[in-house]
Amino acid sequence: MVGNPNAGKSALFNALTGARQKIANYPGVTVERKSGRLALPDGASVELTDLPGSYGLDATSPDEEVTRRVILGELSGVDAPDVLVVVLDASNLEQHLVFAQEVIALGKPCVVALNMVDLAERDGLVLDPTALESALGVPVIPTVAVRRRGLAELTAAIAAAPAQGPAHPRAKLDEVERRMEARAMAEAMIISESVKHRLHSRADELLLNPWLGPVFLLGLLFIVFQAVFAWAAPLQDGLEGLVGLLIDAVKGAMPAGLLRDFITDGALAGVGAVVVFLPQIIILFFFILVLEATGYMARAAFIMDRMMAGVGLSGRSFIPLLSSFACAVPGIMATRSITDPKDRLTTILIAPLMTCSARLPVYAVIIAAFIPNRPVGPGGVIGLQGLVLLGLYVAGIVGAMVVALVLRRSVTKGAASGFIMEMPKYQLPRLRDLGLGLFQRAWIFLRRAGTMIFHVTIILWLLLNFPRAEVGKDQVDASFAGHIANGLAVLVEPIGFNRDIALALIPSMAAREVAVASLATTYAVASDDEDATAHQLASQLKTHWSLPTALAFLAWFVFAPQCISTIAVTRRETNGWKWPAFMLAYLFGLAYVFAGITYWAALALGL
Numbered sequence: 001m002v003g004n005p006n007a008g009k010s011a012l013f014n015a016l017t018g019a020r021q022k023i024a025n026y027p028g029v030t031v032e033r034k035s036g037r038l039a040l041p042d043g044a045s046v047e048l049t050d051l052p053g054s055y056g057l058d059a060t061s062p063d064e065e066v067t068r069r070v071i072l073g074e075l076s077g078v079d080a081p082d083v084l085v086v087v088l089d090a091s092n093l094e095q096h097l098v099f100a101q102e103v104i105a106l107g108k109p110c111v112v113a114l115n116m117v118d119l120a121e122r123d124g125l126v127l128d129p130t131a132l133e134s135a136l137g138v139p140v141i142p143t144v145a146v147r148r149r150g151l152a153e154l155t156a157a158i159a160a161a162p163a164q165g166p167a168h169p170r171a172k173l174d175e176v177e178r179r180m181e182a183r184a185m186a187e188a189m190i191i192s193e194s195v196k197h198r199l200h201s202r203a204d205e206l207l208l209n210p211w212l213g214p215v216f217l218l219g220l221l222f223i224v225f226q227a228v229f230a231w232a233a234p235l236q237d238g239l240e241g242l243v244g245l246l247i248d249a250v251k252g253a254m255p256a257g258l259l260r261d262f263i264t265d266g267a268l269a270g271v272g273a274v275v276v277f278l279p280q281i282i283i284l285f286f287f288i289l290v291l292e293a294t295g296y297m298a299r300a301a302f303i304m305d306r307m308m309a310g311v312g313l314s315g316r317s318f319i320p321l322l323s324s325f326a327c328a329v330p331g332i333m334a335t336r337s338i339t340d341p342k343d344r345l346t347t348i349l350i351a352p353l354m355t356c357s358a359r360l361p362v363y364a365v366i367i368a369a370f371i372p373n374r375p376v377g378p379g380g381v382i383g384l385q386g387l388v389l390l391g392l393y394v395a396g397i398v399g400a401m402v403v404a405l406v407l408r409r410s411v412t413k414g415a416a417s418g419f420i421m422e423m424p425k426y427q428l429p430r431l432r433d434l435g436l437g438l439f440q441r442a443w444i445f446l447r448r449a450g451t452m453i454f455h456v457t458i459i460l461w462l463l464l465n466f467p468r469a470e471v472g473k474d475q476v477d478a479s480f481a482g483h484i485a486n487g488l489a490v491l492v493e494p495i496g497f498n499r500d501i502a503l504a505l506i507p508s509m510a511a512r513e514v515a516v517a518s519l520a521t522t523y524a525v526a527s528d529d530e531d532a533t534a535h536q537l538a539s540q541l542k543t544h545w546s547l548p549t550a551l552a553f554l555a556w557f558v559f560a561p562q563c564i565s566t567i568a569v570t571r572r573e574t575n576g577w578k579w580p581a582f583m584l585a586y587l588f589g590l591a592y593v594f595a596g597i598t599y600w601a602a603l604a605l606g607l
């Protein structure tokens, strides 16, 4: 019995053989071999073997390897099969027919068990087995393994198969041709279809189309980033105003002095600068959660699979990389599901290039300050700010793909392995799950602001305020932090960074969004108290930075590995310092080079 995973082979096998089974291992491998006796109508009995599920004959996992060798009669100690029983999931035909055609094309006697017809019917699909029979050229028997329906017919067909042989020798097709055939066959055998089922399969025709699919995905992402700015703006303004009021209230209530400055310039300015991005984080995750719950995300993975194969990665890397858009730490942990060690290592190494949510505050603050909120393109429906944000996300993805391509040809050399995944059914997201998911995300974000970012900001404030400057001198220049930053500034001046950026780079090793907190604290310390806009980070940036500097800063954060947790989890998952060190080096290298290119290109363009 062969077929895709979850076709119902084992259920059918159990129904056919009952208690007459034995379980052992295949010679030399730890793959379970289940065989049993099947009584034929004439009273004779034959041995029936339940093979591990497989997606194709050139597959890679040990299970699939066993299946391939047994089918081809290549496994010594196991007799070549006389009849292949191909088990299909009728509710997922298009997918299952891809492998079925490959098996049938081998030219051995075959019987197809069209299993799970009950599920197809539940989905509103009535199928015509004879249409499939003539398309495949082998007997097709509808079954429902769990209700023991169709068992006698299937047994009779198995008994008759060796005499029949394969009906007509079929041309060998390649994978793409088999997919197209599978779609045509699945469609041709539909007798009736509910409106809902029809809509779902039409939707997939469009969304998974090799040309329209990626266009739709890009368009969708664009809307997401547009919304991140457009919808969040009023909420963010409100929060900013609130932080400002709080700072003013403290200033009014306390006598001037270091303690007051500590609370306003240190804690409130720093943490507040990050907290105001809560609406954007929530909107971003709202979209991610909705796309997951509706079943679209798996389709996005499918579309991306082609691109991934192009750079030597398998679609198995997609889910870890997708999680990395929230945070690289769970993303890197999710690579454990990748079987090939070099595939896995490559995925770990590029995971930090996916734009994690900690970068959003950094990108957002710079974009808000430097990119005009003006419509571009035909009809003026596209906002420039959202476009730039989308561009930064795309830059991270493209960077990751190029790095993967290079790594797979050098450091982690190896061949790509394909993958096939089942598409979940389209669904309306459940409000409760959505609400819970958003609450969790918001909580994680606020907790980071209240703990790690708070602590780092306080340390930075202390380093910025001591030793005290003489009257009339600049406090930042006189401070410990200023001295460190001036030293570091020499290194980053060639890529257009100023002292304040150099100063932000060290604490933001703790986490990227600390860069925003750190800039806010620095400008709060540097500015005089009476300045009403002192706590408006965007206006501070506009007066202290040039546009090329701001763009270089954005380019830096596309690549820079500024997150200690990511380095730590990489060390744990790769068992040593070699790969985290490699990761740090190559990412800092890329960040430096691309920030530099951006800066000098912007200068040359006269921006």
Ligand SMILES: Nc1nc2c(ncn2[C@@H]2O[C@H](COP(=O)(O)OP(=O)(O)OP(=O)(O)O)[C@@H](O)[C@H]2O)c(=O)[nH]1
Pocket (backbone or CB within 6 Å): 003, 004, 005, 006, 007, 008, 009, 010, 011, 012, 051, 052, 053, 054, 115, 116, 117, 118, 119, 143, 144, 145, 146, 147
């Ligand atoms: N409704 C329904 N469920 C079925 C039918 N056949 C199998 N199932 C269920 O589908 C699930 C998967 O069936 P299995 O028999 O484990 O599938 P398999 O092909 O052996 O899967 P692998 O061993 O992973 O390759 C189980 O939960 C079965 O109970 C069917 O005809 N109708």
Ligand SMILES: [Mg+2]
Pocket (backbone or CB within 6 Å): 009, 010, 011, 050, 052, 053
């Ligand atoms: Mg099984």
